[in-house]
Amino acid sequence: MRTVMVLLPTSRIERTEREAIGAARALSREWSANVQVALIAPTAEGIEGLRGRTEASSDVSLWIAAHPQLEAYSPELYVSASEQLITRARPEVIVFPSRTIALEIAPRLAYRIGAALATDVIELRAEGEAVVITKPVYGGKAHAVLVAQRFPLVLCVRPRAFDPFEGELRAGTPHDLQIACDPSSVRTQLVQRIQEDAAAGVSLEEARVIVSGGRGLGGPEGFRLLEELARWLGGAVGASRAACDAGWVPASWQIGQTGKKVAPDLYIAVGISGASQHIVGISGAKCIVAINTDPKAPIFKVADLGIVGDYRAVIPALIAELKRTHAGSSGDRPGSSPEEGR
Amino acid sequence: MRIVVCLTQILDPEMPPSEFRLDPQRKAAAEGIGQLVVSIFDENALEVALQVREHILERKGAPSDPVEIVALTVGPPSAADVLRKALSLRADRAILISSEGWPPLEGAIVARLLAAAVRRLHPVDLVLCGRETGDWHGGQVGSFLAEELGWASVSFVSRIEVEGETFLMRRQSDEGWEIVRARRPAVATITNDETNVPRLPKVRDTMLAARASLPVWTIPELVEDPHTLWETSARVAVRELFIPSSSKVCELIEGETVQEKAVRLLEALRRRRML
Numbered sequence A: 001m002r003t004v005m006v007l008l009p010t011s012r013i014e015r016t017e018r019e020a021i022g023a024a025r026a027l028s029r030e031w032s033a034n035v036q037v038a039l040i041a042p043t044a045e046g047i048e049g050l051r052g053r054t055e056a057s058s059d060v061s062l063w064i065a066a067h068p069q070l071e072a073y074s075p076e077l078y079v080s081a082s083e084q085l086i087t088r089a090r091p092e093v094i095v096f097p098s099r100t101i102a103l104e105i106a107p108r109l110a111y112r113i114g115a116a117l118a119t120d121v122i123e124l125r126a127e128g129e130a131v132v133i134t135k136p137v138y139g140g141k142a143h144a145v146l147v148a149q150r151f152p153l154v155l156c157v158r159p160r161a162f163d164p165f166e167g168e169l170r171a172g173t174p175h176d177l178q179i180a181c182d183p184s185s186v187r188t189q190l191v192q193r194i195q196e197d198a199a200a201g202v203s204l205e206e207a208r209v210i211v212s213g214g215r216g217l218g219g220p221e222g223f224r225l226l227e228e229l230a231r232w233l234g235g236a237v238g239a240s241r242a243a244c245d246a247g248w249v250p251a252s253w254q255i256g257q258t259g260k261k262v263a264p265d266l267y268i269a270v271g272i273s274g275a276s277q278h279i280v281g282i283s284g285a286k287c288i289v290a291i292n293t294d295p296k297a298p299i300f301k302v303a304d305l306g307i308v309g310d311y312r313a314v315i316p317a318l319i320a321e322l323k324r325t326h327a328g329s330s331g332d333r334p335g336s337s338p339e340e341g342r
Numbered sequence B: 001m002r003i004v005v006c007l008t009q010i011l012d013p014e015m016p017p018s019e020f021r022l023d024p025q026r027k028a029a030a031e032g033i034g035q036l037v038v039s040i041f042d043e044n045a046l047e048v049a050l051q052v053r054e055h056i057l058e059r060k061g062a063p064s065d066p067v068e069i070v071a072l073t074v075g076p077p078s079a080a081d082v083l084r085k086a087l088s089l090r091a092d093r094a095i096l097i098s099s100e101g102w103p104p105l106e107g108a109i110v111a112r113l114l115a116a117a118v119r120r121l122h123p124v125d126l127v128l129c130g131r132e133t134g135d136w137h138g139g140q141v142g143s144f145l146a147e148e149l150g151w152a153s154v155s156f157v158s159r160i161e162v163e164g165e166t167f168l169m170r171r172q173s174d175e176g177w178e179i180v181r182a183r184r185p186a187v188a189t190i191t192n193d194e195t196n197v198p199r200l201p202k203v204r205d206t207m208l209a210a211r212a213s214l215p216v217w218t219i220p221e222l223v224e225d226p227h228t229l230w231e232t233s234a235r236v237a238v239r240e241l242f243i244p245s246s247s248k249v250c251e252l253i254e255g256e257t258v259q260e261k262a263v264r265l266l267e268a269l270r271r272r273r274m275l
């Protein structure tokens, strides 16, 4: 029996992690493999987001490789823990979610175990003995179809590209795995954490509405307008790389190829030209609205609705109209909490 | 202190999508559809190296251990352009590892060649790579290289400070940033933020760089039995490339005044149950 292993270097299972499990499960069904989810965490207790872990009916089993040395993230220890798990379980395919930590571990692990690696995977299927992978290349201008015939194979799946696994996780036997940690191998050490707050307190990944700004905003002040609009819509604020590079907003607001991948119901792109590297980050959005002075901007090719115009006039008009209609109903400002915010 | 910056040449990622074409034979973008440029995160990496050198100079005046920046690329002779770009930004040296006449490269092979070059340049304190290339977005060469060398490595770094025998690296996390201390020697893969936007070269430096002679290292000079590189490499085969189709039609909101447009947009959103 073949094995697909999902490696989750985390104590918290969120949608991104469930998507990695979903991707593994879809592959395993076609490929008659079993799915093992392995968490790498400082302790097996208090894992957030586990549901019905002991349910026997699930076809997904859960293992937890815990060691107190893993409290502070260090790539050396996490790569070594991953390697130990793989030596034990001998999976054909290893799936990681595209978190920054996972994206750091995956290539090092792949090199160490002599595995092929594919990152940014958006589709996965079995074809006989082989695994067929689709990933965007050239900033999303093209898609590449890759065929893996040699295993093990390490994959990083792109967020918001696969349906999350919503089922139960069954405990493996033994579900708590012993791993060794060698502190002397550690060459890097976390000194400080700098949290960057999401605008309007809503996280981009969970937001149902995102108002996003680009170079066309011309400066940080423009983002104050977007924040006000986002509050009225109960949404979050994002940005293009150009706006982040200009220092107008924190880099953690960046959406796109090398920023957050988001899947809101509504995405409002303001002063964003629509470069493919930006668009690949919003392919999961249900409805895209473009506000741009240039009717020829590529963003209008991917938008559902658009206004050709200067955001400095359009956004205040939208806010005024929301205020007016809202005054008619409850009079108060709408709340801004997303359904599943954190 | 010696810093190696690894650069690669790619098709201009900012080229208009309407002009993008594929070459089904080569299973890659068609040749000649756009300019060839330095991959964008490699430019950020060079900028970080230049800033490290400047900070050390500012701190110590004329340091006893001067910083030398060496630019490396693996590629065909045309890739020399990225090295000239690096020299024009005042990298101290630039070396081309020529892949001419060899089968197509892939991440693990590039990493092996770069590692061999880094060993040849011994002692090297810091190696910088872009977090991913702007064409295939592999996100692997820097990490492979760190594994091959057995060095400390930190991914998604935007800024580096030297502190004694260690580097303080500002690395991106899912929540913001972390400061990580890495022992020397180290590899870092570089991401963008507002502090490492690539600077522009001076005209005079560009002219000097255009005339500079570039040492070329060949693959057999760097590794024994180069053919085994291709034979042993674990990899996935490219079956085909295609341009994803998009059939969206944008409904442009018209109106006499901007107020009217705003009202109509909100109506359209309510109709679509977006509000």
Ligand SMILES: Cc1cc2nc3c(=O)[nH]c(=O)nc-3n(C[C@H](O)[C@H](O)[C@H](O)COP(=O)(O)OP(=O)(O)OC[C@H]3O[C@@H](n4cnc5c(N)ncnc54)[C@H](O)[C@@H]3O)c2cc1C
Residues within 6 Å of the ligand: A139, A213, A214, A215, A216, A217, A239, A240, A241, A242, A243, A254, A255, A256, A257, A258, A259, A260, A270, A271, A272, A273, A274, A275, A276, A277, A278, A281, A291, A292, A293, A294, A297, A309, A310, A311, A312, B013, B014, B040, B041, B132, B133, B134, B135
């Ligand atoms: C490897 C790689 C990874 C990348 N990753 C990302 C990524 O993750 N995210 C990302 O966003 N980019 C990414 N990029 C960069 C991307 O290619 C573009 O450069 C970037 O998205 C452009 O940002 P922009 O649309 O804000 O700026 P521009 O392209 O300059 O567009 C500005 C727009 O604003 C409009 N405008 C101007 N004034 C006004 C006004 N008053 N009102 C309304 N509209 C106005 C203009 O018409 C124009 O369309 C990446 C690039 C590479 C090579």
